[in-house]
Amino acid sequence: MDVITLLAAVLVNALLMLLALAVCVGVRARGGLQAWQLMLLGQALGFGMLIAATRLVPLVTATLGVMALSASASAMVLTSARFLGVSVSRRGLWLPPLLLGVVHVFLFPNLKQTTGVTNLTIGLQIGWASWLLLTGVGRARWRWLCGLAALGNSLLTVARGVLVLGWPEIYPRFLVPHPLNIAHLMLLNASLVLGTMGFLLAHRDAAEQALVRLASLDTLTGLFNRREWMQRASRALGAVGSAAGDAAVLLMLDLDHFKRINDERGHPVGDEVLKLAGEVLRGELRASDLVGRYGGEEFCLLLRQCDPEAFGRLDARLHQALRRRCEASLGFAVDFSAGAVRLQPGESLAAAIQRADDQLYRAKHAGRGRTCCANGVL
Ligand SMILES: Nc1nc2c(ncn2[C@@H]2O[C@H](COP(=O)(O)OP(=O)(O)OP(=O)(O)O)[C@@H](O)[C@H]2O)c(=O)[nH]1
Numbered sequence: 228m229d230v231i232t233l234l235a236a237v238l239v240n241a242l243l244m245l246l247a248l249a250v251c252v253g254v255r256a257r258g259g260l261q262a263w264q265l266m267l268l269g270q271a272l273g274f275g276m277l278i279a280a281t282r283l284v285p286l287v288t289a290t291l292g293v294m295a296l297s298a299s300a301s302a303m304v305l306t307s308a309r310f311l312g313v314s315v316s317r318r319g320l321w322l323p324p325l326l327l328g329v330v331h332v333f334l335f336p337n338l339k340q341t342t343g344v345t346n347l348t349i350g351l352q353i354g355w356a357s358w359l360l361l362t363g364v365g366r367a368r369w370r371w372l373c374g375l376a377a378l379g380n381s382l383l384t385v386a387r388g389v390l391v392l393g394w395p396e397i398y399p400r401f402l403v404p405h406p407l408n409i410a411h412l413m414l415l416n417a418s419l420v421l422g423t424m425g426f427l428l429a430h431r432d433a434a435e436q437a438l439v440r441l442a443s444l445d446t447l448t449g450l451f452n453r454r455e456w457m458q459r460a461s462r463a464l465g466a467v468g469s470a471a472g473d474a475a476v477l478l479m480l481d482l483d484h485f486k487r488i489n490d491e492r493g494h495p496v497g498d499e500v501l502k503l504a505g506e507v508l509r510g511e512l513r514a515s516d517l518v519g520r521y522g523g524e525e526f527c528l529l530l531r532q533c534d535p536e537a538f539g540r541l542d543a544r545l546h547q548a549l550r551r552r553c554e555a556s557l558g559f560a561v562d563f564s565a566g567a568v569r570l571q572p573g574e575s576l577a578a579a580i581q582r583a584d585d586q587l588y589r590a591k592h593a594g595r596g597r598t599c600c601a602n603g604v605l
Contacts, residue, residue, distance in 0.1 A: 233412040241271040259309035269299020297324035300352035310429040311363040346388030354381035373425035376418035445520040448505025456519025476533040479583040480565040482524040483595040564590035565598040
């Protein structure tokens with residue numbers, strides 16, 4: 228089989244996938260997919276230059292070709308890191324292509340050395356990507372697909388480097404239709420396709436997770452929205468019913484005179500107060516407690532294992548923390564009224580919320596800035 232044809236096939240394949248990605252997800256696809264588009268572009272440019280090097284100023288075209296391939300391997304590392312949500316050294320990304328270019332110029336046209344250094348460098352770069360992918364956390368299928376494709380590619384590239392440096396007499400020159408060259412280019416082509424499929428899956432997973440987050444969180448405060456909180460609280464309530472003595476408390480909390488804050492200081496300041504309230508609630512509660520924005524300036528809390536003494540302390544802490552946070556950040560204090568009930572075995576969430584709301588109503592009418600409790604909370 229003709230190696231130039233295979234090289235051209237890699238080039239065309241990379242360009243077609245680049246085009247398909249641009250059409251399907253756009254050239255400005257966020258995060259990892261954009262880096263993968265750069266990786267495909269680097270492959271196309273690199274192999275295009277290597278083909279050109281057979282006819283045109285080989286020193287320049289071959290050097291630019293290996294630099295493009297090395298930059299493309301860096302883009303593969305960047306793609307993996309972005310999808311895995313890890314950071315990688317920037318220097319580790321741009322230094323190999325630059326160094327490789329310089330070294331290539333100095334060693335040219337010594338085939339053994341240029342080929343050895345090029346293959347070892349690019350092989351190790353791809354190995355870095357595969358290591359990130361295969362050791363990353365999570366059970367995502369795409370991680371294994373891309374990681375194994377990169378591992379195969381990396382091992383074969385490093386092996387070529389070792390072979391040419393150690394046993395140059397048996398190393399097949401790149402353009403010779405030797406089984407090793409054919410196998411390498413076929414594997415490279417397959418790994419480009421598998422990598423593109425894998426990272427598209429990763430892109431879809433990330434979009435799905437973002438949608439789930441959007442559907443379950445309140446955008447202003449970052450707390451659970453009403454629907455998500457109700458679902459989680461219902462599930463927890465089931466557990467409370469079965470675990471006698473869980474001593475769970477439901478607390479409904481409503482910021483005081485919030486309309487006045489909006490009217491007198493503006494809606495953006497009102498939004499800031501809501502954000503601070505969200506931060507205070509997140510900061511003061513335990514991981515096992517469930518907090519959500521119930522609507523407007525109203526919040527719902529389900530406090531597990533909350534005995535009367537602990538509840539008294541928490542309630543005082545919440546009132547004080549909100550006043551202090553608003554005073555420090557906005558220059559005026561904000562307080563809240565709240566109603567608390569202890570969950571009864573077998574009680575529905577709706578019934579418990581209604582009881583807590585009655586207590587909240589009492590707190591508002593008793594002068595605000597306080598928490599009213601049904602029997603048994605304190
Ligand atoms: N800035 C801002 N305001 C909101 C948001 N959601 C609801 N509000 C406002 O919250 C205000 C709630 O007003 P009220 O229900 O009268 O309550 P209040 O003024 O706190 O009175 P009390 O609860 O009796 O102390 C209304 O003006 C709503 O427009 C929001 O996301 N941002």
